[in-house]
Amino acid sequence: MRFHKSESAFFVFICVIFAAGLLVLHAYNLLHTNPAALFRADELEQAAYLARLLFGSGVLVATALFFGLFFIYPLIRTQVREEGKLRAMTETLSARSETLEQAALTDALTGMQNRRYFDDALKEYIEEFRRIDKPVGLMILDLDHFKEVNDSYGHDVGDEVLRAVARCLRDMTRYHDVVARLGGEEFAVVAPNMSEDMLVKFAERIRRAVAGMAVLSGNMRLKVTTSVGLAVWDKRESAEEFYRRADRLLYQAKRMGRNRVCA
Template sequence: MQRRQALLSRLHTLFQTNPVRGVVLACIVCFPLILLLAWGHTTAWKTRTIIQAVAEARHQAALEEAEVLARVQAAFDRMRKLSRLLAGDGRVVSLLRQPTPALLGEFDRYLQEFARDLDLHRVFILAADGRCVASNDFANAESLVSRDFRDREYFSLAMSGQPATQFVVGRVSTVPGFHFATPVRDGGEILGVATAKIDLPTLAKPLHFTSGFITDDQGIIVLANDPGHLLMAVPDAPALALPPEERLARYQRVVLPVLPIASYTALGVPLFTPASAFAPAVLRVARLPDEGLHLYLFQPVAGLPGVETQFPIRLALAVLVMSFVLVVGLSLLGYLVRDSYLRRNLVRLNEQLRHQAQHDALTGCANRRRFAAVMAEVIRVSARDASPVALAMIDLDLFKLVNDRYGHGMGDSILCHVAGLLQRHLRAGDVLARLGGEEFAVILPGVEEVAAAALLERIRAMLAATPYCDGEIRIRQTVSIGVSAGHGDKTPEKLQHEADIALYVAKHCGRNQVVAASAVDKRLSLQDLDDFDCQSRST
């Protein structure tokens, strides 16, 4: 605490005496604070930007999720309707009950047109034993006809009476796609299964993926905006734990590559970056329970890489701006402190000059100029109020002998000694002035001549009884005093003349005494006083 106060005091002094150095030192002291504030400001901007970007990405992901789910549901509902439409065709029942070459040929062609018109990859009919009896690819060398599909899950579920959907890779065509199976009923009996297959490119057309993918119930990507991700497994996919033969039967491959998904946290928010993507993204996972599918949506957080790039630039800019503001502010503060300091000094110097112009440099008493101004004002007030005013002229006795014997330095000390004693024993409103050399004057407002003479007599006696001491030297300095008074009826010059006459009489008649002007014939001049008879003073 003391060190901080000392530093602040030093800075304040520097601002007063050398503002440039003060500003430089203050900037150096405050620069760590500037760095801290700039770091806090830039970090707050970064935090705010990331939070806003993540919130916007989540909002966009939620909107896309709802749209994709609706489109997927519509596409799958369409495929189920087509499968039900096929299973409800009476010719299918006839085909399964009593297949004839003519009926088979007719129905194969019908399935071929059905698949072509509805943009389906495969449409085929399975008998109750799992054998394919009719298919739209009947004309192909590698046709599905007569092949056994009892191992397919969708066949088993449909034969149990449940419509089924399953993603598999065709064992003949090796084309991955979704199979929609519906049981073919004749009364309460299930005769077989009507199956419609749609390949992935065809299914993906109306979905309009912008990011992410869809996995089957085993965690294998079956629909994706990036075709390179198809048939890859998400991390920890159940398919990775399947026996090799089951993976081969379902996906026509034993090795299923895993799609790497990098994850990290930004401000407590988990973000993900799938392979081949560069921007971190928020991840939304939604389940389609009827199809056993999972939707993964990666919504890039817009501007997040730019935040990291801009952070050092904004930090440097914040430091520059805050430093500029600091320098300007400190410069203004330095100017104000310096200006205030100079103004105070100017006032102090003016006061000193005023004091020097009105006071004696040696004794501190009023000088002749001050004496004349005060005297004129006191006489004016006395004339206005008809109040008394007294003037005493004081002269040090035989002062020249002191200067000659002890030197002018000792004489100056005695002058200060006498002035100090006079000042301490005068009233608060009295004015003591040194008119020159060893001559003093005292203005006593509101005092009659008799009272003034009595006061000055006490002061004279005190001065005579209080010698000046300087080591072994003791000098008893006496004074002669002349007193005059008036009631505003006398000019300053008249009052001073009468006091001078009384002072001269005091010195002429033995010194070390107080003489009132009323005791001296006012008709006398200073030349007449050379022959003045001290015994002739009136009492």
């Protein structure tokens, strides 16, 4: 059993008192058993008085030992146990808080980051890349005719399509890209340090990968496509303005026939 620091200090204190008690007891024995051998005859009364003092000191030391072992130590032990329980409770609450915070930033259906996380991450990327003067790319993706999938095959199949698209996006993006589900069938990718040409090629690879997927559900084999609007931050606009510009380009891709990238 490991001892708390306060318990260890208490035992050191008890050991010191115990050692002092042994010395007092040894001195008392010397005085009590043969005082004549230590003092002259005219000093025997003083020796007896000294023996009584030593005896009294021994009684006090014994009382301190008894009180420490049977009253003070149980109090310290109880305090240590309560402190341990409090620490364990704090750790549990902290872990639960982190879990709740993670849940608040994660889309429950796909396991991706959610809109709240995306909004915060886009602002942070813009601030950081403003400082180092590097580009930030943003693409907004929306699955084409997704309502028809839900209406024709049911929401369970629609959910499986969303999860499949989420896996595809995670596989196609880099580790430092932010990939999030914004809601419904809309996704977003923040791609830092990419020029517009690079971002267009990147978005095209993702569009082709989504179009090439086959989502299996029972005997059904579904195909989906996505429209993509993308923009590169102009180093002046806010995160909201940046997002709205990419979103307008997404709707332009929808108007132009879907399953395409519009930059």
